[in-house]
Amino acid sequence: xxxxxxxxxxxxxxxxxxxxxxxxxxxxxxxxxxxxxxxxxxxxxxxxxxxxxxxxxxxxxxxxxxxxxxxxxxxxxxxxxxxxxxxxxxxxxxxxxxxxxxxxxxxxxxxxxxxxxxxxxxxxxxxxxxxxxxxxxxxxxxxxxxxxxxxxxxxxxxxxxxxxxxxxxxxxxxxxxxxxxxxxxxxxxxxxxxxxxxxxxxxxxxxxxxxxxxxxxxxxxxxxxxxxxxxxxxxxxxxxxxxxxxxxxxxxxxxxxxxxxxxxxxxxxxxxxxxxxxxxxxxxxxxxxxxxxxxxxxxxxxxxxxxxxxxxxxxxxxxxxxxxxxxxxxxxxxxxxxxxxxxxxxxxxxxxxxxxxxxxxxxxxxxxxxxxxxxxxxxxxxxxxxxxxxxxxxxxxxxxxxxxxxxxxxxxxxxxxxxxxxxxxxxxxxxxxxxxxxxxxxxxxxxxxxxxxxxxxxxxxxxxxxxxxxxxxxxxxxxxxxxxxxxxxxxxxxxxxxxxxxxxxxxxxxxxxxxxxxxxxxxxxxxxxxxxxxxxxxxxxxxxxxxxxxxxxxxxxxxxxxxxxxxxxxxxxxxxxxxxxxxxxxxxxxxxxxxxxxxxxxxxxxxxxxxxxxxxxxxxxxxxxxxxxxxxxxxxxxxxxxxxxxxxxxxxxxxxxxxxxxxxxxxxxxxxxxxxxxxxxxxxxxxxx
Ligand code: PRX
Numbered sequence: 131x132x133x134x135x136x137x138x139x140x141x142x143x144x145x146x147x148x149x150x151x152x153x154x155x156x157x158x159x160x161x162x163x164x165x166x167x168x169x170x171x172x173x174x175x176x177x178x179x180x181x182x183x184x185x186x187x188x189x190x191x192x193x194x195x196x197x198x199x200x201x202x203x204x205x206x207x208x209x210x211x212x213x214x215x216x217x218x219x220x221x222x223x224x225x226x227x228x229x230x231x232x233x234x235x236x237x238x239x240x241x242x243x244x245x246x247x248x249x250x251x252x253x254x255x256x257x258x259x260x261x262x263x264x265x266x267x268x269x270x271x272x273x274x275x276x277x278x279x280x281x282x283x284x285x286x287x288x289x290x291x292x293x294x295x296x297x298x299x300x301x302x303x304x305x306x307x308x309x310x311x312x313x314x315x316x317x318x319x320x321x322x323x324x325x326x327x328x329x330x331x332x333x334x335x336x337x338x339x340x341x342x343x344x345x346x347x348x349x350x351x352x353x354x355x356x357x358x359x360x361x362x363x364x365x366x367x368x369x370x371x372x373x374x375x376x377x378x379x380x381x382x383x384x385x386x387x388x389x390x391x392x393x394x395x396x397x398x399x400x401x402x403x404x405x406x407x408x409x410x411x412x413x414x415x416x417x418x419x420x421x422x423x424x425x426x427x428x429x430x431x432x433x434x435x436x437x438x439x440x441x442x443x444x445x446x447x448x449x450x451x452x453x454x455x456x457x458x459x460x461x462x463x464x465x466x467x468x469x470x471x472x473x474x475x476x477x478x479x480x481x482x483x484x485x486x487x488x489x490x491x492x493x494x495x496x497x498x499x500x501x502x503x504x505x506x507x508x509x510x511x512x513x514x515x516x517x518x519x520x521x522x523x524x525x526x527x528x529x530x531x532x533x534x535x536x537x538x539x540x541x542x543x544x545x546x547x548x549x550x551x552x553x554x555x556x557x558x559x560x561x562x563x564x565x566x567x568x569x570x571x572x573x574x575x576x577x578x579x580x581x582x583x584x585x586x587x588x589x590x591x592x593x594x595x596x597x598x599x600x601x602x603x604x605x606x607x608x609x610x611x612x613x614x615x616x617x618x619x620x621x622x623x624x625x626x627x628x629x630x631x632x633x634x635x636x637x638x639x640x641x642x643x644x645x646x647x648x649x650x651x652x653x654x655x656x657x658x659x660x661x662x663x664x665x666x667x668x669x670x671x672x673x674x675x676x677x678x679x680x681x682x683x684x685x686x687x688x689x690x691x692x693x694x695x696x697x698x699x700x701x702x703x704x705x706x707x708x709x710x711x712x713x714x715x716x717x718x719x720x721x722x723x724x725x726x727x728x729x730x731x732x733x734x735x736x737x738x739x740x741x742x743x744x745x746x747x748x749x750x751x752x753x754x755x756x757x758x759x760x761x762x763x764x765x766x767x768x769x770x771x772x773x774x775x776x777x778x779x780x781x782x783x784x785x786x787x788x789x790x791x792x793x794x795x796x797x798x799x800x801x802x803x804x805x806x807x808x809x810x811x812x813x814x815x816x817x818x819x
Pocket of ligand 1: 434480481555556557558559560581582583584585586587607669670671683684685686692695696697
């Protein structure tokens with residue numbers, strides 16, 4: 131976020147937070163930070179003592195090679211130590227007398243749905259153990275992969291923690307991804323089983339998740355991969371209802387709240403593979419000994435977009451991720467035992483993994499799991515939930531803040547938000563206007579605004595203010611978290627120390643939560659993150675430091691587009707477009723968007739004799755939705771009889787970005803093969819762009 135032409139103002143931490151917070155001043159932060167980077171073993175070793183370990187590390191506390199010139203990239207923390215993250219997240223607190231504390235309040239899509247959604251740590255443990263036993267009885271074991279494709283319901287956390295308890299690697303796929311995307315991920319991870327639900331209401335839309343899973347599993351079986359089990363949570367269907375399977379229609383609950391249209395849900399059934407969750411949970415035992423895992427054993431993989439188009443299975447390991455998720459949660463939100471914490475992210479993304487599940491649970495926190503959307507039944511939903519549960523710490527995305535701002539302040543101010551202390555954001559740069567609205571209107575100028583910069587790959591926050599210590603500047607993620615050494619690097623690989631000079635944001639040494647590999651493709655891991663600047667982890671984002679040392683992340687420098695906080699690969703969208711029989715070539719670039727931050731703008735070159743039309747635009751948009759998921763739908767599709775290319779045939783994306791926004795100042799085009807295409811492309815811009 132570049133606001134260099136404005137005078138940035140400084141917001142000191144609110145006094146009421148400073149007094150109770152873990153880190154009360156910048157001096158305290160600097161002292162802790164210094165220790166964390168100079169003596170990582172001492173710093174993280176002390177934190178590790180708060181967790182349960184069945185045995186200590188057998189070798190070095192931390193051992194790594196960050197420099198691909200010196201050999202294979204490897205990162206190991208506490209190798210040889212034995213632990214279990216599920217035990218630490220659940221059993222440890224029960225042993226400490228916290229079994230009756232509420233782990234989650236569940237808030238359904240419909241405000242009328244909330245009842246009986248609360249679960250204590252003891253109740254959660256019983257369910258996790260039951261499902262662990264079911265997984266075990268189904269023949270699943272340590273090291274196997276299980277896909278999870280579920281709505282935001284408590285069973286999602288039960289399923290992921292049951293996997294973690296047994297050392298099964300979970301691969302959660304956001305339940306907004308298409309059947310094809312789900313199939314790609316199942317195949318890449320060679321998952322043996324999947325956990326899903328019958329369906330979910332998202333706002334006023336009904337999604338039949340089971341049918342999406344059926345299509346995905348069909349694709350897998352055509353590619354010779356059969357899953358042994360598909361566990362289905364009966365979330366929408368009345369629990370006692372006898373389901374007519376094999377394609378018959380199953381009716382919806384009769385007592386459905388008024389907002390819901392009458393619909394029916396069709397559940398196809400594959401005998402021998404499909405299992406109703408409730409059919410097996412009832413009789414399963416609530417005792418299940420955890421599998422004692424090596425700190426460096428894999429915990430989960432989570433797919434993130436790759437600039438070449440194929441998503442990467444980011445792999446995190448047990449011990450380091452456990453320490454890092456818990457520690458970032460504690461400090462960045464300044465977690466206190468009486469907090470009611472709410473992160474609005476879906477567990478299908480990394481923010482949900484780390485800050486809905488593992489981070490809060492490892493701190494014995496009480497949080498909210500919200501199934502719905504910020505706009506249903508109206509744009510006051512977030513603030514209604516904050517009032518209802520007296521939320522103290524709130525974490526959401528700038529895109530949601532921007533969207534809600536447009537509805538006016540009354541939606542916010544009619545609810546009591548006096549419980550709030552920390553307002554955090556994640557996923558994309560937050561523009562100062564949205565930051566200020568969040569601070570002034572939502573927080574009533576009483577809260578710390580915490581802009582957290584991190585990635586799926588980093589496991590947890592890497593650059594973030596600390597609520598009681600850091601004076602904030604709207605639009606800056608401020609300073610590094612403990613253990614993180616950020617460097618701004620020039621394209622030539624020289625560290626930039628001058629203020630306000632933009633470069634690549636890279637990190638100089640590993641921290642416990644950094645990903646260890648790309649599942650099944652270590653070479654891609656090395657190439658993507660470590661080849662460009664040997665000795666550094668490359669984020670792929672641009673950043674600069676101002677004269678006060680504040681870090682300003684300016685956005686992706688590679689061919690990725692951040693749409694509403696979701697990282698999309700332009701190459702993946704291009705490949706969906708060229709699959710259409712009329713399209714010869716496609717080039718996708720980022721375009722600014724008022725609410726989403728960025729959106730995608732697609733240039734398509736049609737095959738000889740094919741006509742560009744509104745109907746084709748719709749078909750192409752639908753194609754991307756179907757191929758990747760609804761959240762990836764492009765905003766603009768433009769006819770491009772020719773694309774600007776260099777003489778060597780490379781598409782000049784920087785020129786396309788200018789055309790997309792209607793900026794005639796396209797820069798240096800001396801290397802372009804045919805300059806006449808530019809005028810043509812300007813003429814063909816869609817009127818709404
Ligand atoms: O471009 C950065 C942006 O989101 C990317 C990471 O996306 P993903 O792996 O999907 O994880 C999102 C949630 C952690 C980054 O490379 N990004 C994330 N947070 C910020 C951000 N950009 C600017 N400021 C942020 N606070």
